[in-house]
Amino acid sequence: MAVMNLAQERVLKVEAVVLEHQEWGEADRLLTLFTREYGRMRAIAKGVRRIRSRKAGHLEPFTRVALVLARGRDLWIITQAETLEANLALHGDLEGIGYASYVAELLERLTYEEGPNPNLYRLLVDTLRRLDENLDPPALILRYFELHILDLAGFRPELTECVTCRRLIQPEDQYFSSSLGGVLCPTCGKVEPSARPVSMNALRYLRHLQRSTYPEARRARPNPAITTEMERILRDYLTYILEARLNSPEFIRQVRQNLSTTESSSRPPEENASATISDTVIDL
Template sequence: MAERERSLRTEGVVLRHSDWGEADRLVILFTREQGKLRAVVKGARKLHSRKAGHMEPFTRVSLMLARGRDFWIVTQAETVDAYLPLREDLVRTASAAYVVELLDRFTYEEGQNLGLYQLLVESLHRLSSVDAPQTVLRFYDLRLLDLLGFRPELYECVRCRQPIQDEDQFFSPQQGGALCPRCGRLEPGLWPLSRRALKMLRFYQRSTYAQVRSAAFSAASHAEMEGVMQAYFTYLLERTLNTPGFLRTVRRGA
């Protein structure tokens, strides 16, 4: 086996971890060089482990990995950015957990994806700043869908293919886009989509983060857009995400 295959220097973000064996920890990482991968941190659960503090969720780390029998082994770890504000505010913690869960559910160990890695790092940085978490998350939703090939159709009816007019519409998670009122009345189980929420979805889909950050949308439009996105994610993943409910509970408490 070649030397380059036996070791790997990489940068990544810790998505989650779990106990492994008597004293080790299995971590799920999304890395810049290899995409998603699993690695074991030997002795991470011991009291004086030097690596454990670098391998907490939402932490961006520089790593040296060695190939083990089943998983990579973390031989060196150094924190690049701990995103400390995420750990000091429960709403931001829950928002970061949402970002990480969504990426984790949609990805497999299938190699490098620089676009997804950059989106992940930028989103955690934005959540650590003064930016409104709702704005960060909705921008993340639309960009993630673009990068994964699930961009929702918002400009023409996905059933009759006529241009969408400036009026209330419907959204079909199954068909991946908006339906005009005429077609929407013919199909059960669709999500109502107000003209305000449709404008917001379109704006987020076509704009840069700097543009959406400076825009003003009502709390009702944000909530409606969030509901549409969660319905779409539930259909694509064939399961409900865990973090949106937790995030709503935290927001009410805050």
């Protein structure tokens, strides 16, 4: 109903999350918003780049805001803005910025403009809050977000039965095919060119995150190897769906690499040497 009436409206009151902004003209910004009422929208914040602008602090990326929009000639214009949830911790940490940017980029790539999805809006708000509070591992927060946005966007991966023979998956190592949209049993997976191995434990955790509420999901604590495997499976699946790689994961990788280099260089020489030997043994 909101989409049908939107073209007739001259003024809108919305609740939104600012996904990103870019410079527009001499003093304005073009904002991409995800609103509770109308889904993804774009709007102009006039004069927001001026030093004395009162709206600037309310319109930073990843901020949840209450807005009043007026219809312009081509785009909506933000006339009022009030911060509801600032998520300030995300702005002071490069890794946090990377994670939040990944959430925003993935949502933008999987949605269309002016298509209301209140459940997806709530997932976005909750995910940014969880990243900001930093009470749980980011990997858990992001894998939960990925699985549930895939569900809400109509790309839910099949994790309970073989996508080829439709037999229920048994407690053993399986295969996963991004092109077929889910898991395959060992018999079907061995003859499917697009299938890649997936361990029993990784599949078990993926299924747990997919079917659980977040309070239930956060009880899961997979080891680092399983966490990496889950990330690879979902990243490959998302790349196949989107037909392109996302930009923010590379930013996150570079930040992690820089932090690792900085931490290594700050260690005493003896500690650096022992760490290098240990890592080499593990790799072998």
